[in-house]
């Protein structure tokens with residue numbers, strides 16, 4: 001364990017100084033592409049400006065015999081593409097115990113280190129994994145003469161990583177954020193699912209047996225409502241706390257049922273409401289869903305402004321639309337307003353929406369009613385409540 005006094009010292013002579021704060025750049029969707037897949041790679045330049053993050057994936061989902069092609073493809077794309085002001089370039093390197101990761105890091109930092117914003121590290125088990133990457137990145141940055149440090153993002157996909165999540169989040173000033181890796185995590189935990197993220201119809205609670213049924217009707221086998229539960233609630237909530245306590249950013253991960261855009265939106269929204277700032281998008285169809293979900297609704301922004309105005313100096317309590325507002329509800333509203341400001345700075349459409357233009361149908365929001373809504377969930381379509389009976 002390093003002395004706290006040394007926490008912000010570069011780990012190699014000549015490496016850039018670590019950042020003190022995670023840069024406040026939108027990252028609502030981390031869009032995955034396989035740089036060895038020519039059709040997919042060809043779409044990347046056209047996606048600049050439409051997604052917050054483009055991530056060249058080198059790990060799982062890239063076949064073993066395409067690993068080198070993927071690495072080379074990413075170098076080529078990074079060199080040939082202007083990512084503009086609003087789209088970041090990230091990569092997911094191979095796992096630290098794989099035969100590819102050393103070449104991944106060495107090649108990418110050396111060749112495109114000045115373009116690469118974040119390196120995502122899969123299957124992180126504990127802070128020691130981050131320390132290893134931290135030192136190696138510093139050495140490579142120093143050798144390449146980089147002036148800006150590359151940040152690190154961990155994927156939470158082992159039980160041990162989960163148990164160490166707070167230590168991982170605080171392991172280095174390079175830590176930018178953490179994502180949930182539901183498929184590997186499920187396997188490592190020996191959960192009995194076979195999906196990539198999302199819920200499961202078997203994970204439910206059932207209404208109590210009804211009373212007052214007629215003679216001879218069995219209350220146990222009678223019709224009883226069931227409610228599907230969120231398999232990921234504990235994990236995401238714990239990840240959010242670990243990230244918040246260390247000033248880094250939490251993300252949902254992949255939703256593998258590409259066709260089920262409704263359940264995908266529900267899963268993304270659960271993560272957004274719990275504190276995540278973004279998600280992964282695996283297919284272009286998920287991009288607009290992520291944008292809609294991880295941008296606060298116009299109603300929430302308008303409500304937050306009204307609370308801020310009504311609260312004056314920010315202390316005390318007031319009644320607004322029959323609800324008590326106080327210092328703590330104001331703080332929640334300020335979270336929404338800060339996010340809205342940050343997103344508006346990059347996106348004139350959102351800026352117009354938040355400035356009071358009428359919310360478009362595409363934004364998934366409804367025109368303001370007499371009651372201001374309290375959460376982003378209130379703007380969710382009424383037919384997608386995620387309950388079953």
Ligand SMILES: CC(C)(COP(=O)(O)OP(=O)(O)OC[C@H]1O[C@@H](n2cnc3c(N)ncnc32)[C@H](O)[C@@H]1OP(=O)(O)O)[C@@H](O)C(=O)NCCC(=O)NCCSC(=O)C[C@](C)(O)C(=O)O
Nearest residue numbers: 032033039040043060061181182183184253254282283284
């Ligand atoms: C799902 C797949 C196979 C369907 O691919 P498809 O070709 O069958 O889909 P499509 O609907 O036919 O595609 C239509 C068009 O979109 C293109 N396209 C399709 N996807 C993309 C994309 N991402 N970016 C840009 N373009 C894309 C595709 O090439 C095609 O182009 P075309 O019209 O010219 O023919 C494909 O979308 C894909 O491979 N996506 C990325 C998958 C991936 O990265 N997986 C790894 C992350 S999840 C994970 O690792 C788990 C985790 C965290 O580790 C853990 O939980 O443990």
Ligand SMILES: [Mg+2]
Nearest residue numbers: 060157181184
């Ligand atoms: Mg995985």
